[in-house]
Amino acid sequence: MRDERMTVRVLLCQDVEDKGLPVASLLSFLQEQGVEAQVASQLCPHPYQIAQKAKGADQLIVATCYRWEAAGELEEYARRAGVSPLAFQVVPLARICEGDPRPLEKAQASLAMAVLRARAFPGARPENLRPYLLPRQRRITRRALFSLSSLSYRPIPTVHRARCRAEDGCRQCVHTCPHEALEEEGGIIQLRREACTSCGACVMACPQLALEMPGWSPEEVRAELEAALAYGQGRGIAFICPQIAPPGGPWMAxxxxxxxxxxxxxxxxxxxxxAVAVGHCRHQCQSGLRQVVEARLDFCRSLLTALGKDPVIIPLVDATDGHIDLPVPPLQERGPTSIGPIAGAGADAQAILSLTGDHLLTLAHEGAPLGVAQVDESSCTLCSSCAFSCPTGALGYEEREGQAFLSFEATLCIACGQCVESCPERERGAIAIWRGVDTATLREGRKTVAKDEMVSCQRCGERVATAKMLSRLEGLLGAQFSSRRMAQLCQDCRGLPL
Incomplete structure (x- = not known):
């Protein structure tokens, strides 16, 4: 649970003044944001000050000149002050403002992004942390052989059991994980901590938001993105991982x-x-899902092209020695001040509808995050297997007024194909998934895709099955089908004397 009373503190290195960033203006801006802010003289060369100045803070933001890696020395001093590694951020102001035409504006925007991200922190538990040794950055000496590398921590996901749909057959996280770190046992998702690389792919893939990884939660990323759009004044958005240094120039990281x-x-x-760019750390990538990322970028590019727009999407940018080289993007008008969710069932559909407006288009694409369940009513027996296996509720089943109804809501479909796998009539083409976007279908809302009469028990009045189901059974069993026993009596009444 997020604590609205959490203390967000910013430690600002006074040396940024020498880099052309007036400290007084930055302090005034931070005070307007309602956060605690302190200036520390020579914080970058003497980071041990963090251990004292950060005491009592729930969330800590260290604004340095050029140092950008949180893991290691800076994180260690923050831990000594009692700050969780998941609640610690580093903002290298001088580095990110290099090459920007309005450096103070970008510095303020970057601080606002960090503050809003900190306030979106959902809280963490000990099981969300896994320690690891940082690789040595220098040649090993004989003396160094007797000392350990610096200790750091990675966040790892935990499963929110109340939200998880594993009992209903959902395996989205298991199928998404590139390292087989997630397994299903008896309807429960288990994490093999030693195999997890903290890539977060499973967190974004879960339609129920049942996987929680504080420090990298969808709420925190969304808050930072929303702030980048609101304060960035039309600068490009660059999505970067912890292995990549924040870029300079007119880009918000x-x-x-x-x-x-x-x-x-x-x-x-x-x-x-x-403009949008996504950085890729190549051989250091925690997931190895490069093709998946490229497919998503290509889908977005294709979608905007279909709308007649000129998408400024930079192809996946490979990092060299932890840095990405980005072109100068065209500065746009100020972006939206609020955005919808970026993860969970319905999030992608909401973003697509927000972008397409009143345009009608149909786009089939392997990188599309959505799909359409195409039900053949002549083959469907309304057994309800597809609806009960659907992890998002895109397919629904209900019985009312003597009829059975199968419905479909396109905005919730993630094209996972679970409905097809569970359908006993899939060989007859009862259901199929089309991957892509059809804006007309998205706007239709929930609609009935199949319906049939319910047959009731002649003895007690309880439901037996749909007429199509009984017809299908008769076709399969032939002479062995007993109309009297199977079609006119429910399961409870079949054992009673006729």
Whole structure:
């Protein structure tokens, strides 16, 4: 649970003044944001000050000159002050403002992004942390052999059991994880901590938001993206992982655990504010899902092209030694001040509808995050298997007034194909999934795709099955089908004397 009373503190290195960023203006801006702000002399060369100055803070933001990596020395001093590694951010003001035509404006925007991200922190539990040793950055000496590398922490996801639909057959997180770190046992999703790389792909893939990874939660990423659009004044949005340094120039860096955790919704909302780029750390990538990311980018590009717009989407940018080289994007008008959710069932559809407006288009694409369940009413027996296996509720089943109804809501369909796998009549073509976007279908809302009469028990009045189901059974069993026993009596009454 997010604590509205949390203390957000910003430690500002006074040396940023020498880099052309007036400290007084930055302090005034932070005070307007309602956060505690302190200036520390020579904070960058003497970071041990963090251990004392950060005491009592729930969320800590250290505004440095050029240092951008949170893991290591800076994080260690923050931990000594009692700050969780998941509640710690580093904003290298001098680095990110290099090459920007309005550096103070960008510095203020970057601080606002960090503050709003901090306020969106959902809270963490000990099981969300996993320690690891940082790789040594220098040649090993004989003396160094007797010392350990610096200890840091990675966030790992935990499963919110009340939201998880694993009991109903949902395996989205299991199928998405590139390292087989998630397993299903008896309807419960289990995490193999030693296999998890904290890429966050499973968190963004879960339609029920049942996977929680504080520090990289969808709420935090959304808050930072929303702030980038509101304060960035039309600058480009660059999604970067912890292995990549925040870029300079007219780009606002939105931090994600991995490029694979950037959803289509996040990309489309970002495009409403200007240019978009996604950094890729190549061999250091935590997921190895490069093709998935490229497919999403291509889908967004194809969608905007279909709308007659000129998408400013930079192809996946490979990092060199932790840095990405981005072109100067065209500065756009100020982006939207608020955006919808970037993860969970319905998030991608909301972003697509927000972007397309009244346009009608149909776009089939392998990178599309949505789909349409195409039901053949002549083959469907309304057994309800598809509806009960659907992890998002896109397919629904209900009985009323002596009839059975199968319905479909396109905005909730993630094209997972679980409905097809569970359908006993799939070989007859009762249901299929079309991957793509059809804006007309998205706007229709929930609609009935199949219906049939319910046959009731002649003895007690309880439901037996749909007429189509009984007809199908008769066709399968032939002479073995007993109309009297199977079609006219419910399961409870079949054992009673006729």
């Amino acid at each position: 939105v931090r994600v655990p991995c490029a694979s955790a950037v959803s289509v919704a996040a990309l489309l909302f970002a495009l409403q504010g200007g």
